[in-house]
Amino acid sequence: MTHPRIAFIGAGNMALSLIGGLIAQGVPGERIRASDPGAEQRAKASALGAQAVEDNAAALADADVVVLAVKPQVIKGVCQTLKASLKPGQLVISIAAGISCASLENWLGEIALVRCMPNTPALLRQGVSGLYANARVSAEQRQQAEQLLSAVGLALWLDEESLIDAVTAVSGSGPAYFFLLIEAMIAAGEQLGLPRETATRLTEQTALGAARMAIESDVDAAELRRRVTSPAGTTEAAIKTFQAGGFEALVAKALEAAARRSAELAEQLGR
Numbered sequence: 344m345t346h347p348r349i350a351f352i353g354a355g356n357m358a359l360s361l362i363g364g365l366i367a368q369g370v371p372g373e374r375i376r377a378s379d380p381g382a383e384q385r386a387k388a389s390a391l392g393a394q395a396v397e398d399n400a401a402a403l404a405d406a407d408v409v410v411l412a413v414k415p416q417v418i419k420g421v422c423q424t425l426k427a428s429l430k431p432g433q434l435v436i437s438i439a440a441g442i443s444c445a446s447l448e449n450w451l452g453e454i455a456l457v458r459c460m461p462n463t464p465a466l467l468r469q470g471v472s473g474l475y476a477n478a479r480v481s482a483e484q485r486q487q488a489e490q491l492l493s494a495v496g497l498a499l500w501l502d503e504e505s506l507i508d509a510v511t512a513v514s515g516s517g518p519a520y521f522f523l524l525i526e527a528m529i530a531a532g533e534q535l536g537l538p539r540e541t542a543t544r545l546t547e548q549t550a551l552g553a554a555r556m557a558i559e560s561d562v563d564a565a566e567l568r569r570r571v572t573s574p575a576g577t578t579e580a581a582i583k584t585f586q587a588g589g590f591e592a593l594v595a596k597a598l599e600a601a602a603r604r605s606a607e608l609a610e611q612l613g614r
């Protein structure tokens with residue numbers, strides 16, 4: 344199998360995770376190039392087996408796939424300098440949060456473009472990404488994009504770009520919601536008399552176990568919850584308290600706020 348040549352523009356946290364994942368999947372290091380102004384970041388990319396360069400244009404010279412992995416705040420300038428070096432047939436994949444396809448096409452011209460929203464567990468190859476392809480992306484390029492994001496977790500296609508705001512609200516910001524619940528459960532466990540270390544380990548392992556059950560079981564989360572909630576039991580006492588406090592409505596309101604903010608940021612960053 345011939346692997347596409349991949350050029351990463353920016354060799355920060357996310358690019359290095361993707362490079363590590365691709366190498367682990369068996370993509371040869373000579374097919375991966377990474378450019379970054381920082382010598383330390385280039386050394387990290389080299390240590391993973393990729394070819395590290397300082398010049399962005401040199402990175403994408405003969406690439407099949409160009410991954411824009413710089414911060415949203417600098418992406419406009421990076422695109423403006425890359426535009427002259429891009430060749431027809433190259434696929435551009437942007438992982439920059441809040442940068443729309445319209446903005447990228449405005450800065451780069453008529454390109455085959457995949458916009459995606461990964462999340463931080465990608466650093467442990469346990470991420471999930473929402474992907475949107477513009478109309479110029481071929482079936483082969485879709486496969487290339489999916490294979491690339493699959494190197495750090497699950498990759499799910501979206502039919503409409505506007506759904507990226509919902510993905511941001513659910514999985515992009517999602518790890519922080521679980522961290523908040525973990526924090527609150529540890530504090531509550533301590534109030535009930537557990538040593539902090541014990542409350543922490545009980546909570547973290549419970550989160551991992553529940554997530555694995557939800558993923559691996561053939562029934563949905565609601566059914567799993569019903570199965571561990573006996574009438575008049577301890578779990579029911581807690582769940583009733585959550586629901587009396589408006590838990591589901593609060594979660595819906597929080598995710599709506601995140602999606603709204605994602606759309607607002609895209610509007611500001613795209614100017």
Ligand SMILES: NC(=O)c1ccc[n+]([C@@H]2O[C@H](COP(=O)([O-])OP(=O)(O)OC[C@H]3O[C@@H](n4cnc5c(N)ncnc54)[C@H](OP(=O)(O)O)[C@@H]3O)[C@@H](O)[C@H]2O)c1
Pocket residue numbers: 352353354355356357358378379380381384399411412413414415417421438439440460461462463464
């Ligand atoms: N981390 C996440 O969990 C996550 C989740 C979803 C989306 N994303 C998106 O992924 C992108 C990268 O995030 P990150 O966390 O990996 O950021 P990061 O660690 O800051 O990586 C960006 C890298 O790009 C380098 N850079 C800056 N200007 C450049 C230029 N002109 N040409 C080439 N490289 C340049 C930076 O160098 P300097 O530090 O020297 O400026 C840095 O090493 C962002 O757009 C972010 O929105 C990240």
